[in-house]
Amino acid sequence: MLELFELVLPEDADTLADVATVFSARLALKYVLVVEVPLSSVGHTNSFLDLVEDFVDASLICERLGACASERTLSWGKSGYTHVIRLELRDYLADVMALELARMAILLDFPNCGCESLRDEYDEVRKACFNHEDNIHVADLIFPEIADHYLGNLVMGAYHEWEDVDLLRAQLQIYPERRYGFFILRSVSPDGQPILSADGQLIVPLKASLEKVLEAVGYGHEKLLPAKLVITDHEASFIADHAVVSVLAEDVINAIACGDDFVRRTCADPDSHDLLTFHGRTAGTIDEPSARVGELSGCVALKCTAFSILFFDAKLISGCQREAQADQLRSLEVSLRDGGSPAPAFDLAWETLDDELFEQLCYDYLYAQPLFDSNRLEKIGKSRSRDGGRDIVAWTNPAPPMLRPPVKYIFQCKHIKADASLTPRHFQSVSDVIEQYGAGGYGIMCSGYIDATLHDRVDAIAAGRSIDVRKVDRFQLERFLYRRPHLVERYFRDRLNEQL
Numbered sequence: 001m002l003e004l005f006e007l008v009l010p011e012d013a014d015t016l017a018d019v020a021t022v023f024s025a026r027l028a029l030k031y032v033l034v035v036e037v038p039l040s041s042v043g044h045t046n047s048f049l050d051l052v053e054d055f056v057d058a059s060l061i062c063e064r065l066g067a068c069a070s071e072r073t074l075s076w077g078k079s080g081y082t083h084v085i086r087l088e089l090r091d092y093l094a095d096v097m098a099l100e101l102a103r104m105a106i107l108l109d110f111p112n113c114g115c116e117s118l119r120d121e122y123d124e125v126r127k128a129c130f131n132h133e134d135n136i137h138v139a140d141l142i143f144p145e146i147a148d149h150y151l152g153n154l155v156m157g158a159y160h161e162w163e164d165v166d167l168l169r170a171q172l173q174i175y176p177e178r179r180y181g182f183f184i185l186r187s188v189s190p191d192g193q194p195i196l197s198a199d200g201q202l203i204v205p206l207k208a209s210l211e212k213v214l215e216a217v218g219y220g221h222e223k224l225l226p227a228k229l230v231i232t233d234h235e236a237s238f239i240a241d242h243a244v245v246s247v248l249a250e251d252v253i254n255a256i257a258c259g260d261d262f263v264r265r266t267c268a269d270p271d272s273h274d275l276l277t278f279h280g281r282t283a284g285t286i287d288e289p290s291a292r293v294g295e296l297s298g299c300v301a302l303k304c305t306a307f308s309i310l311f312f313d314a315k316l317i318s319g320c321q322r323e324a325q326a327d328q329l330r331s332l333e334v335s336l337r338d339g340g341s342p343a344p345a346f347d348l349a350w351e352t353l354d355d356e357l358f359e360q361l362c363y364d365y366l367y368a369q370p371l372f373d374s375n376r377l378e379k380i381g382k383s384r385s386r387d388g389g390r391d392i393v394a395w396t397n398p399a400p401p402m403l404r405p406p407v408k409y410i411f412q413c414k415h416i417k418a419d420a421s422l423t424p425r426h427f428q429s430v431s432d433v434i435e436q437y438g439a440g441g442y443g444i445m446c447s448g449y450i451d452a453t454l455h456d457r458v459d460a461i462a463a464g465r466s467i468d469v470r471k472v473d474r475f476q477l478e479r480f481l482y483r484r485p486h487l488v489e490r491y492f493r494d495r496l497n498e499q500l
Contacts, residue, residue, distance in 0.1 A: 002034045002088070007061075007105040014117040016102055023105075024098035033069070033089040033097065037061050038108070042083040043405060048157025055150035058085050059143070060132045061104045065089060066142040068097045074143050076398050076405075083405060085146065137175075137184070144186035148197070151183045156199055176265065180258035188216045196262060200313035201251065203259045205267055206306050213310070214299075218397055219370045223483075224292035224301050229282070237317065238300045240293040242479050245300055245314040252302065252309070256280040259307040267306065279306035295483060296369055348478060348492050350418040350447045358415035359391050361491050362445045365472065365480055366394050366411065373397045373406065389433035396441070409441035409470070410434065418474055421451040430461050443470035447477070 010022045027033065037058045041050035062085060066072045070091035077086050089097070103125050110122040132139070136147050155178045162168045172179050182196040182203060189195060193208035204213050214220050227240035236252045238245050260280035283305045284290030292301045293314075302309045353361070363379050366372055376395040392411040398404055410433055414426050422444065434442055444450065444458065450473045462469040481488050 002032055003030070004034050004036060005030070005101070007035060007037075007101065007108050009105050009109045009113045009115065009118075014115065016099075016106070016118070016121045019102035019105060019118075020095075020099045023101045024094055027094040027098055027101075031090070033087075033092065035065060035087045035089070035101075036077075036079055036084040037087065038079075039083040039085065044081075047161065048153050049161050051153040052150055052158045055146060055153060056133045056136065057107065057129060059136060059141075059146040059150060060129050061107070062087060062143045062146055063132070063141060064100050064104060065097070068092050068100050072142070074145075078405070137186070141186060147186040151186070152197065152199065155183045156181055177258055177262050180254055180261075182255075182258050182262075188213060190216070194262075194266065196258065198255070200311065201255055202310040202312075203255060203262065204308045204310065205263060206308075207267070210301070210308055210310075217312075219294065219299055219312075221368070222299065222370055223295040224299075225295055226289045227291040227293040227300070228289070229291040229302065238291050238293045238314065242295065243293055244317040245293055246317050247300065247311045247314050251311065255309045255311075256302075256304060259304060259309060263306040280304050294370075296480070299370070348418075348481065348488070350415075350474065352492060353415060353447070355413075355415045357491060358447055359413045361477070361487070362411065362413045362472075363392055364487060365445070365477060366392060368480070371396055372409070376406070389428055390437060393437075394441075394443075407440035407468070408438065409443055409468075410437055410439040411443040411445060411470075414444070414446040416446055416448040418448055421449040422446040422454055422473075423451040424454050424457050426454075430458060431465075434461070434465065434467065439467065441468040441470065443472065445472040445477075447474050449473060 005026065009019060013019045013022060039054045039058060041047075041054045045051065062074065065087060066074075066089070069089035071089070073088045075086045075088075077084055103121065106118055106121050107125045107129070110118055133150075136150060141147055159168060159171075159178070175183065177183065177196055181198045182201075183198075185195045185197045185202075188197075188202075190209045190212035191207070193205055195205075195208060195213060196203035202213060202217070204210055211220070214222070225240050225242060227238045230237045230239060231249050231252065234249055236247045236249045238247070257280060260278060263279045264277075281304060282290035283303050288303075290303045292303075294300065299310055299312045300314045302311075359379065363377065367374050367377055372394040373396065378393040380390045380393060389412060390410050391413040394409045394411065395406040396404070396409070398406055412427065412433070414422055416422060416426075427444075430442065433439070442458070442462065444454070450471055455471065458469055458471065481491075
């Protein structure tokens, strides 16, 4: 393991030169410099003002240190109870790097050390932070993803805590898209085109590549399949053949309004009478509908005249909810009931699998899900081993613009008969498993039906603990396999050939 270089001021260092000299001696023995920049407020504060201060400090530190090295990598992690940004820096001049490390240590540690002889240096680097914050939306950045976390927490949180109304009004005049809760991303700009982001939403102008945007945010492998869009008072339903997912209606309307306003201000010819043109109308045809749903329900897309909107917080609508919607919208009852119908695409010989192979299939299903970090997916032992109720452990991907620390999910996989129902008697105490392993999410996967009593039991536990629940039955697995014939060959046809 690489040794960590701590941004802590050495004892008896009275000047910047003293600190730099000590740091330079330490760097002489290092080929790779590893620094952890703390985000002390993340997960520990109710104030977005604290969060934006953390992120602007972290952005300055990473930019200044990164500029001193020819090779650098950034990752998000945790040190004890503190979230950190981890920098690995190579190919640098020790004296130059030592001086910058000294300044950054003063920024972080001066309030704790109380060495008044460093007061002027602290004031100088704090002033640099203020300047960095003023220019963070336009500066050339090495690590723009940190700036996105700053901007997200500013626009969607800290603005509501500002007491200076005149300053806020001035900001919104300069950046009108922020009135809608959106800001321009720094880390994603395909072909130099601006992309607007809100929490769980992106607005992509027509000239920007939607494929490149999806690739940049980790959804490059998810196909977008045709769907129909139905908007009621509170809910927008995207109805596809394989799933029905919902987004808050107000989020759709707000994003359309923001996209139209932004396109007219920034992308349109000012002499083309665009004030008379509304760019936010949907732009679908029979051959290419305006609404699309991700194959794995990870996201939905809505194409408008001059831009597309991506929603990443879409919620899969259960069968019971679909029936309720169908009752409310009788004219669309067939579409709502058929959209996402659980009818299997084809018959699979589930009885040919054993418990171990079924768990491996569940692993492949989760590996393909954009929600989860494929590098942190763990299958715990073989089937029927002493896994303590854990078959698969998965961690979510951290998602901009609001830093959401990775969430740990515990999945339990049950291979049962295809026409059988999974019930609470198949499980030990779900609450105990969640508690024992500190899970923030829980999932069950089975090769049959999920009984209503188990649905109710798991939902009640999830509501009581405020955790997310994923329930995957045979029908979802079959829809997943329908588009992956290589997995059908691996798990079913090869097994049948062996038995023959």
